[in-house]
Amino acid sequence: MTILHLSEEEIQDYTDGLSTAGQQAHVAACASCKLRISNYQSLFSELQTLDRPAFDFDLATLVLAQLPTAKAQYPWLPALAAVLSVIFCAVIALCYGSLIGQFIKGMSQIWLLILLCPGAILLSLQALHLYQDYQSKLTEIKLQDLAT
Amino acid sequence: MNNRYAYTLNDQQVVAQILSGDINAYAQLVKRTEGLVTQMIFKMINNPSDRKDLAQDIYIKVYKNLGDFKFQARLSTWIGQITYNTCLHYLSKKRPVLLNAYLDADADEQRSLERLQQKTQDIHSNETESIIFGKQASSILHSEIGRLPPMQKLIITLFHAEELSYQEISEITGLPDGTIKSHLFRARKTLKTNILTNYTREDL
Numbered sequence: 001m002t003i004l005h006l007s008e009e010e011i012q013d014y015t016d017g018l019s020t021a022g023q024q025a026h027v028a029a030c031a032s033c034k035l036r037i038s039n040y041q042s043l044f045s046e047l048q049t050l051d052r053p054a055f056d057f058d059l060a061t062l063v064l065a066q067l068p069t070a071k072a073q074y075p076w077l078p079a080l081a082a083v084l085s086v087i088f089c090a091v092i093a094l095c096y097g098s099l100i101g102q103f104i105k106g107m108s109q110i111w112l113l114i115l116l117c118p119g120a121i122l123l124s125l126q127a128l129h130l131y132q133d134y135q136s137k138l139t140e141i142k143l144q145d146l147a148t
Numbered sequence: 149m150n151n152r153y154a155y156t157l158n159d160q161q162v163v164a165q166i167l168s169g170d171i172n173a174y175a176q177l178v179k180r181t182e183g184l185v186t187q188m189i190f191k192m193i194n195n196p197s198d199r200k201d202l203a204q205d206i207y208i209k210v211y212k213n214l215g216d217f218k219f220q221a222r223l224s225t226w227i228g229q230i231t232y233n234t235c236l237h238y239l240s241k242k243r244p245v246l247l248n249a250y251l252d253a254d255a256d257e258q259r260s261l262e263r264l265q266q267k268t269q270d271i272h273s274n275e276t277e278s279i280i281f282g283k284q285a286s287s288i289l290h291s292e293i294g295r296l297p298p299m300q301k302l303i304i305t306l307f308h309a310e311e312l313s314y315q316e317i318s319e320i321t322g323l324p325d326g327t328i329k330s331h332l333f334r335a336r337k338t339l340k341t342n343i344l345t346n347y348t349r350e351d352l
Contacts, residue, residue: 012336043340046285047308052183053190055203060178063207064171 006033015040159223166214178207181224184310185231191302192235198242206234221319225312228320292342300335307332 006014006023014023015037027033093100104112157165157173162180165173185206189199209230217226293301306312306320314325321328 008337009333012333039340039344040336043336043343044308046289047304048311050286050289050309052309053186055182055186055200057200059182059186059203059207060175062204063178063211064175066204066208067171067174067211068208 005030006036011036012040015044160219163214163217163223166211174211177210177223181227184224184228187305187310188228188231188302189235191305192232192298193238198238202234202238206231209234222316225316225319228306228312228316229322232320232322288343288347289339292339295342296335296338300331300338303328303331304335304339 004026006026010019010023011033013019014027019027027037162173162177166177182203185203189202189206193199193202206227210227213230217223220226221229293304296304303317303321306317307314312320314328317323317328318325323331
């Protein structure tokens, strides 16, 4: 029998059922290693029977009440509407471009501002939303990298 | 609610039922997997009211992304991944210090490991006491697990209480097997050493 006791890592592996024939022979004759294995066995078995934490509310009921409504039956519909809108605007611009130009030129500055300002605000909000979305995705990617 | 889902349908069938609009199937999926999700949330998040919000957020995310799940892992493992990432994201927003405890705890761990090694050397030379757990075992173990570094706390729970394999824990956390084994080794060693040094047989 070798007098070299099993290392702490080997003792843990042994308790997990991973051991070599040499280690088994040593443990069979070594009271100290047997005791160390027995202590881990007690610990592991107690860890398996620990009470599991539980919420004091019905999670399934809470979640069901918040589920988003069913997905659109035709998810391609918004894209089709956008394409048709662009085509419609292009046709109008081609057919009545000169008339629209004259109309805009004839408008007072106040009316121009009334038309342009909401458009600019809407565009800015869209850009801000896109930026926030981008930042949030970037953060998730960074977290993944950090975790690995 | 129909309990047949819980026992007769496998993961693929439950997902198919949910995607076809069966809301009761989703309730059963929550019931099947909430044990793991609750364990993870309790180990990663200390604030009780935040735990409740997070648990709901996680299952809303699962529902929204279920159509993209391609069974590349077990359904519970995939939900575990979402839980882990959602908790990390929460920590990064609300508790940057706690996030560092998860992701950058090497320095602290190194110091505690050195202290532990000193303690264990004393014990190795004279480990004569047997650990025999009694009535107080549960509260003592809960308290000692609570004192472990965050990642060790999570990994020892996933391995021993949830009985997940190294590979499953690796898929959930994105950590390599070796890192998980190292966290698990340290956690078990710390628990054993602390129990042997801090408690007598009568305490346990």
